[in-house]
Amino acid sequence: MTETKQQTIKNSDVRFSVAPMMDWTDRHCRSFHRLLTRRARLYTEMLTTGAVIHGDRVRLMSFDPFEQPVAFQLGGSDPAELARAAKIVEDFGYCEVNLNVGCPSDRVQNGAFGACLMLRPALVADCVKAMKDAVALPVTVKCRIGVDDQEPEAALFTMAQHCVDAGVDALVVHARKAWLKGLSPKENRDVPPLDYALVHKLKRAFPQTLISINGGLTRLPEMHEQLETMDGVMIGRAAYHDPGLLLSVDPEFFHEEAPYPDIFAAVDAYAPYIERELGKGEKLSNMTRHMLGLFNGLPGARAFRRRLALEAVGPGAGVEVLEAAVAEVKSAVARMREAAA
Structure with missing residues (x-):
């Protein structure tokens, strides 16, 4: 060579x-x-x-x-x-x-x-x-x-x-x-x-x-x-x-712009990948297990982890499980902001 x-x-x-x-x-x-x-x-x-x-x-x-x-x-x-x-x-x-x-x-x-x-x-x-x-x-x-x-x-x-x-x-x-x-x-x-x-x-x-x-x-x-x-x-x-x-x-x-403005937008961008892999027969939990620490420090993080841990392993679990888990965090963050207003 x-x-x-x-x-x-x-x-x-x-x-x-x-x-x-x-x-x-x-x-x-x-x-x-x-x-x-x-x-x-x-x-x-x-x-x-x-x-x-x-x-x-x-x-x-x-x-x-x-x-x-x-x-x-x-x-x-x-x-x-x-x-x-x-x-x-x-x-x-x-x-x-x-x-x-x-x-x-x-x-x-x-x-x-x-x-x-x-x-x-x-x-x-x-x-x-x-x-x-x-x-x-x-x-x-x-x-x-x-x-x-x-x-x-x-x-x-x-x-x-x-x-x-x-x-x-x-x-x-x-x-x-x-x-x-x-x-x-x-x-x-x-x-x-x-x-x-x-x-x-x-x-x-x-x-x-x-x-x-x-x-x-x-x-x-x-x-x-x-x-x-x-x-x-x-x-x-x-x-x-x-x-x-x-x-x-x-x-x-x-010194370059982040790919997404926040972590929620990044999760949304991951959804098509999850759906594609699910279509190939992959289990949802094999993908979402890498996301359990995603919202550490935010309100609703524990509910997010619990929901994924319990529901992503179920037969036929789809991307809606992830969406529902993320919604737990969004709701908790909204409540915190309302309380601080």
């Missing part, structure tokens, strides 16, 4: 992204998030090389072009298999392929990939080079600052140097260690302390490499503060549990 064919990744591509999250960032979630922000880079759930190479690709990997820019996260540790899987990812039309070097679940430990790869930086470099040789897509790595008893600075800087030497296009660093033994995946998202300063130091050491920071970012001012040093911010649970936050991304980080 000639160098001219290689696609590049720009600062604006990494400026704001929504993290790959298992069981969360499926195609329905991404389609809804894309309605809220045109510019954020979205990521798939992680899929292993085995699933990509041998699984039902149409079911596992298909996405709506509306979701773009959307990146694909791969899990694996065999360079040849990662190269083969990356080519399949490229053929499906994704804009980036990302190697998972941060997930601490039992599943990835059993397969010796994910966060386990923090212990094998030379192998990660081989994986990156194999994928770079196989595809024109940007190849990126998402990692931790270390695992278990590793000294974080040595572990992170060694990993980064190996990745850069292999031609990685960008790094995303979750600013916590991962404990492979003793902590659950959920605890690994909260218990190990954050070390933003170390990730900032990494960026200063690798000024020519695009580096995003991930972990614990929930408020817009915090994200702006990170962008004073880092090339990008990646948020995870904050985007999922409070998706309304994403409606601020385009004006806050790209």
Whole structure:
């Protein structure tokens, strides 16, 4: 593959992204998030090389072009298999392929990939080079600052140097260690302390490499503060549990108008997608489960969540269930405004 064919990744591509999250960032979630922000880079759930190479690709990997820019996260540790899987990812039309070097679940430990790869930086470099040789897509790595008893600075800087030497296009660093033994995946998202300063130091050491920071970012001012040093911010649970936050991304980080004037208009815009998917036999709850945190902080939010949780799972549930749930919030907001008048 000639160098001219290689696609590049720009600062604006990494400026704001929504993290790959298992069981969360499926195609329905991404389609809804894309309605809220045109510019954020979205990521798939992680899929292993085995699933990509041998699984039902149409079911596992298909996405709506509306979701773009959307990146694909791969899990694996065999360079040849990662190269083969990356080519399949490229053929499906994704804009980036990302190697998972941060997930601490039992599943990835059993397969010796994910966060386990923090212990094998030379192998990660081989994986990156194999994928770079196989595809024109940007190849990126998402990692931790270390695992278990590793000294974080040595572990992170060694990993980064190996990745850069292999031609990685960008790094995303979750600013916590991962404990492979003793902590659950959920605890690994909260218990190990954050070390933003170390990730900032990494960026200063690798000024020519695009580096995003991930972990614990929930408020817009915090994200702006990170962008004073880092090339990008990646948020995870904050985007999922409070998706309304994403409606601020385009004006806050790209100085562009939000896609919709408010969250109610965005929900209205999602209705045709829901109806189309229902027509294909999809269940309403598989789409509305990504919206449960939508009105956090507004009156009627609890009624909204309760209605969706109880009624969206019913046989034959249609978009009218969502409309009725949203009406609970609209009514509660109207009552609050009347009381304040």
